[in-house]
Amino acid sequence: MNQISRRQMMASATALTILGTSSAARAGSVNDRLNVAFIGVGNQGMGLLKRFLAADLGNVAMVCDVNRGSYGYKEEDHFYGREPARDFVNDYYTRHRGKGNYNTCTATEDWREVIARDDIDAVWLVVPDHWHRPMAVTAAAAGKAIYCEKPQSLTIADGQAMVAAVREHGVVLQTGSHERSNPVSQFICEAAKAGKIGPIRRVVTTVGYNNKVGPGPGWKAEPVPDGFDYQTWLGNAPKVPYHHDRCLYRFRFNYDYSGGQITNFGAHSNDMAQWGLGRDLDGPVSIQALEAKFLPEGSLFNTATETKFRCVYEDGVELICQSGPEQVQTRFEGEDGWLQTGYRGTTASSPNLLDGLPEKPSGTDDVLTRHMRNFLDCVRTGDEPRAYVEVGHSTASLCHIGNIAIRRHAQHGDQTLDWDPKKQTFAQEDANDLLTRNRA
Ligand SMILES: NC(=O)c1ccc[n+]([C@@H]2O[C@H](COP(=O)([O-])OP(=O)(O)OC[C@H]3O[C@@H](n4cnc5c(N)ncnc54)[C@H](O)[C@@H]3O)[C@@H](O)[C@H]2O)c1
CATH class of the missing domain: 3.30.360.10 (Dihydrodipicolinate Reductase; domain 2)
Structure with a gap:
């Protein structure tokens, strides 16, 4: 189900259940769970993925990385890549959902396979900057909502192409400038x-x-x-x-x-x-x-x-x-x-x-989690996220x-x-x- 049809479904669901249900309450409800995929599960991708799971922000259906799994990321002893990420998600669901062993999260090395899946609503692009534009433009054309890490683009021309694609296809894009x-x-x-x-x-x-x-x-x-x-x-x-x-x-x-x-x-x-x-x-x-x-x-x-x-x-x-x-x-x-x-x-x-300076939030409501939650809220409502594509x-x-x-x-x-x-x-x-x- 692509983002638009998902949104249409949300609108019908809201129409059916509007009595006594505030939109704020609905935003966190289990029925609103979005299916997502993480493309790039290295240093930042794994950090976001772990937060996504801990805060129960939706369902991780797929992970993608050209690295099957290895050490040698930001720190030598960090072991990341698509198989460690897939196993992490399935282990997490097995431990937390309490319904036997999960193997619903699959792994692929091919990012185009992720974007081709109809049942994925949103994709996280946590790949090196030279991949942001090619993936974002393709994802936008497929109607996917996009959480794209910062810096948004490799070049100014890339950024212009991303803005144009997001606006042409009417999808939501949040840049990872999480401040x-x-x-x-x-x-x-x-x-x-x-x-x-x-x-x-x-x-x-x-x-x-x-x-x-x-x-x-x-x-x-x-x-x-x-x-x-x-x-x-x-x-x-x-x-x-x-x-x-x-x-x-x-x-x-x-x-x-x-x-x-x-x-x-x-x-x-x-x-x-x-x-x-x-x-x-x-x-x-x-x-x-x-x-x-x-x-x-x-x-x-x-x-x-x-x-x-x-x-x-x-x-x-x-x-x-x-x-x-x-x-x-x-x-x-x-x-x-x-x-x-x-x-x-x-x-x-x-x-x-x-x-009146607030405390910096932490734990399962930390800054990165808030930024992802803001993105998902906007996918549901169609509002602009805080770091929308032009920003x-x-x-x-x-x-x-x-x-x-x-x-x-x-x-x-x-x-x-x-x-x-x-x-x-x-x-x-x-x-x-x-x-x-x-x-x-
Ligand atoms: N918001 C933040 O504060 C923050 C912090 C760190 C990194 N980032 C951003 O996140 C992005 C990734 O940085 P990182 O530090 O996680 O890098 P990384 O190298 O640790 O991870 C990137 C992963 O993407 C994979 N990858 C590369 N090309 C791919 C492709 N075509 N298909 C599938 N997977 C592919 C790599 O194999 C790697 O596992 C960068 O844009 C970076 O600027 C943002």
Whole structure:
């Protein structure tokens, strides 16, 4: 049953049971359980899957990964992939549903098989960034609701294609910029937006340093491990020899598959910046690279190891995005004070500004669970989720133009690029070549 027919069924069910049943109560009822599939069950996919089960958010019908199962994810002793994920789900259902052994969750290496299933309402795309657009566009055409991890896209052109597909097919897409579902971030960004620190003059965002070390120039190819479909993992990216530091978790440090920490953590800190500025669907009009460091040419990790860039919005407000020890931090500086939020806590120029600051939720109601629940609620109601597709695209675009500026800086020296946030083009014609990677 695809998303539309499911929604129609929900509407008829509501019509039959509307008496005495609030929509809020229905949203959590067993009858509303959606059938979902997780595509990509590695570091983040397994984390989301475990939360999904613990909070009983729906039924996990299928998991998909090109890795049958292996160690060597973010930490060496993390054992993930499609078979461990499938077994985890079935064991969980066997222990918690109390009706004998479950084997209802199946595993596949073929993501197209997942999307072709009529009985799957929603798909989680928790794959490397170069796979977000191909999968999301296909899933949208099949009428699936989509939870797509951040950064929403690999390139600005990819993001545009995703927005177009989601709107053409009328499906719900939530981007995994989950700070949108963190009440602490909501408090700070909404306070900034409401003018609690006066007109904002500057926002400073932080992206973490690389947390892994890859091989330098002259690195040697390795044999592809048994059970890992490397060619499909590469997908539309250049065909290059295998090395374990290219793939699981570490893909984020290679520009063929991701954008380094600017897109990885910037998809949180820059997302909060635009939220607090009230510029969810906007972008700066100029961007200037201030600092960028890269590893020697030929290193496997070729995204920036350190960065600093400066954006200016049309009203003169400045955004500085820089590498720092805190992986994610967003600091709003206004004429009357400042507010700062991030992974390590929340501070302000005056304690009064933090009156009423909520606790960060934890356990089976933690931030990631809330973000997934918000998505599922919207699949049922048709409302926009908190990080809807245009928001995800706008945030990713800011990160991408930051990357473009620092990469050009490394090649051509200091230069300010003029950006049209509506048309999404640079005034400098040659910089527009970097908006796409020209991949199928
Ligand atoms: N919201 C967050 O804070 C957060 C945190 C971590 C990662 N992420 C995002 O999640 C995504 C995945 O990151 P990760 O750290 O989990 O990476 P990972 O390498 O640990 O996991 C990705 C999994 O996808 C699989 N995969 C790759 N191509 C596939 C394909 N074509 N079909 C099926 N499976 C495929 C890989 O084999 C791997 O198991 C990235 O976009 C990343 O930015 C978000």
